[in-house]
Amino acid sequence: MSRLLLTRATVLDGIHGPASGHTVVVEDGRITHVGPDTEAPQGADGDRVVDLAGRTLMPGMWTCHFHATYHELGAKPNVPYGNDFPPSYQALVAAKNLHTALEHGYTGVVSAGGSNEVEPGIKRAIEDGLVPGPRFRPSGRELSTTGHANDAVPWHWHMPAPGAVRVCDGADGFRLGVREQIKRGAEVVKLFVTGGHGTPGPKDSVEMTRDELAAAIDTAHARGALIRGHLVNKPAIMLALELGIDIVDHCDAMDDEVIEALVETGAFVVPSLHFPKHFLELMGDGLGFNADAIRADLAHMYETIPKAQAAGVRFVLGDDYGAVGFPHGLYGRELRLYTEHAGITPLEIIGWATRNGADLARRGADLGTIESGKIADMIVVDGDPLADIGLLADHKPTAVLKGGTVVAGVLPHS
Structure with missing residues (x-):
């Protein structure tokens, strides 16, 4: 079988710093060799040899808070949440958004509802x-209780329930809701546990009881699914971590005690700060009293994230793309936000996007790094993103490979 030999690459393997003058060999969709050019196997008849001429070769990235069906969600305020388009239309929207992520170098996507x-x-x-699309862990409707933050749309005279939400009440209600979503193909269950962070509900509200939250988490784990929660205030975050939640979305009240619990449990955190920062910049004080609260939340997280990173908290990328005024395709701006405002180094943020993302998706054994034996999901970047994160933040990769096949962009001519 023919091989792909990527020579004279600067390999950013997702574990170490950059290694220049390296060759990566791909055969049957997997990496079979990584090492200095001087130690690389010779090309044979039928092989394709591509000289990367110093370009960066790094693992494909993961975005781990993704709403594939969302397009200008919220633009029609009188429409039940998530029923702004018929399901057949939403399927086409989802396919388009997932392809957009792939073109931007995200070879893996984890849904958040x-x-x-x-x-x-x-x-x-x-x-x-x-x-065409990335490797995908899909979700279903978001689960929470009657009248929670995203169940605040007007009653619509017995019209169908909001398309993005399934309302559950009581422990048995959540057991049924989780089982139902998994039966319908969800691999990730999303809970709305609190208000805040872009929802109509106050951030100090807790919208599920302990029994409801425990039932949802236990049921998801019993059936092999990941479970995540919209979690903003500290009591809810600590309760969810105690009960074994896998992913904390937002985590706005993160402090030393929360950091300690995150490290102890190994739960992942998706800060998703791009969404509030974007609207603060777009509307400023036009947001009303929310503007000062958002500024305070952002300042707190900018200060706390580096402490959590140093302590070993596992962060990943992702945000609420597809909301009104916040389209899919802006993913790279997250990289700039965390490096420029939270002091995370480019190497660390690439670790969030690659190794941590694959680990969250339970694919760390075969994805997330460039190592012999792993699946060849990789991207080629024209330059050094460690010196200029803008090469990832502001541009699509030169080439995107999924399983060793170019699925977006082009490899340089050999």
């Missing part, structure tokens, strides 16, 4: 080759 259980079908379409 989607309307009308559309996402599992899109995953199958990608795997069957009907549409």
Whole structure:
């Protein structure tokens, strides 16, 4: 079988700093060799040899808070949340958004909720080759209680429930809700545990009881699914960590005690600061009293994230792209935000995007780093992103490889 030899690469393997003058060999979709050019196997008949001429070769990235079905969500305020388009239309939106992520170098995506259980079908379409897309862990409707922050739309005279939400009440209600979503193909269950962080509900509200939260987490784990929660205030964060939640979305009240619990449990954190920062810059004091609160939350997180990073908290990328005024495709601006405002180094943020993302998706054994034996999901960057994060933040990669096949961009001519 023919091989792909990527020579004279600067390899950023997701573990160490850059290594220049390296060759990476790909065969049958997997990496079979990584090492200095001087130790590389010779090309044979049928092999493709590509001289990267010093370009950076790094693992494909993961975005781990993704709403594939969302497009200008919230632009129609009188429409039930997530029913702004019919499910067939939402499937096309999801396919487009996932392809957009792939073009930007995100070869892996983990969902944080989607309307009308559309996402599992899109995953199958990608795997069957009907549409191009990244490796995808789909979700279903977001689960929470009657009247919670995203159940605040007007009652619509017995029209169908909001397409992005399934309301549950009581421990048994959440057991049923989680089982139902997993039956319909969800691999990630999303809970709304608190208000705050872009929702109509106050950030100090706790919208699930301890029994409800425990039932949801236990049921998801019993069926092999990941479970995540919209978690903003400290009591709810600490309770969710105690009960074993896998992913904390937002974590706005992170402090030393929360950091300690995150390290002890190994839960992942998606700060998703790009969304509030974007709207603060867009509207400023036009946000009203929320503007000062958002500024304070951002300042707190900018100060706390480096402490948490140093302590060993596992951060990943992702945000609420697809909300009104916040389109898919802006993903790279997250990289700039965390490096410029939170003091995270480019090497650390690339670790969030690669190794940590694959670990969250439970694919760390075969993805997330460039090592012999791993699947060849990689991106080629024209330059050094450690010296200029803008090469990732502001531009699509030169080439995106999924399983050793170029799926976006082009490799340099050999």
